[in-house]
Amino acid sequence: MVTVTALEEELLRLAGSVPDPELPTLTLEDLGVVRAVHARGTDAVEVELTPTYTGCPAVETMSRDIERVLHEHGMREVVVRTVLTPAWSTDDITAEGRRKLQEFGIAPPRPNRPQASGPVAVRLGPTHTVAGSPEPDGPVCCPHCGSAETELLSRFSSTACKALRRCLTCREPFDHFKEL
Template identity: 75%
Template structure:
């Protein structure tokens, strides 16, 4: 078992404090993409970063921001390495991150039980949720982050970023992003 030094813990905290470039309300730690930090000597570190999906365009901005923050705190050499395994999942978003998404007006991904597969749904672009347990639909509705109503509809499977869908609340009529489960 590897022990973490106080310096590594502090540098990992600093790397994780970087805001996500696409969702600046979240830090990279809250998003769950900063996986590890390895100290090499006293002034060189390697940070392991997992993108939310392979080919994520924000990974370069995340890496540069991590490098900048750590250099500002005296680390001479910073290497950010992209790590694809284990793959990132929306389960990696912290409870604080989910709270911040909701407060920002984005429905956080629904929480899954550990071995529950993510359903793949093919069908029309605009759909209203079917009753719980209906064939081919998730039993858990996506509640509106504005009013809390579960009476929402899918407008588009993609929104401002590939990891979000566009939905609308049928109670308060407000549109909102939903961070899709992965």
């Protein structure tokens, strides 16, 4: 069992408070990408950061922002290390993060995806998700009106981790944070 010191808890809180550069409504804690903080004395720290996917262009900005915040709080030396195992999953997004996404007009990822071991099959499902439809993971509900009747406009949106959808009830377009 790993013991976490009070200093490490505080540094983890500070690193987690950094806004996500692509979705500033979320913090890195909400997103679940700051994995651990290891104090090295009283003024040096190593932070473990797991990107949402290996090619995530925001990792550099996240690392710089974590470094800045921890330097501002007295850490002389800050090392942010990218950790790829265990891989990040949308299950790592906190309940608060899901709430913030919904409030911001982004459909959060559907929860409780089964964890795959080995290769993950890519499914190309229907573009319309109507209540009661056979979509494998269930319908993507509109964050504006709650309707389950939505359609896929593009598998990619403003970032690779989101898809662009439109509600067939209120007709509003919205992003859906895709499940991983």
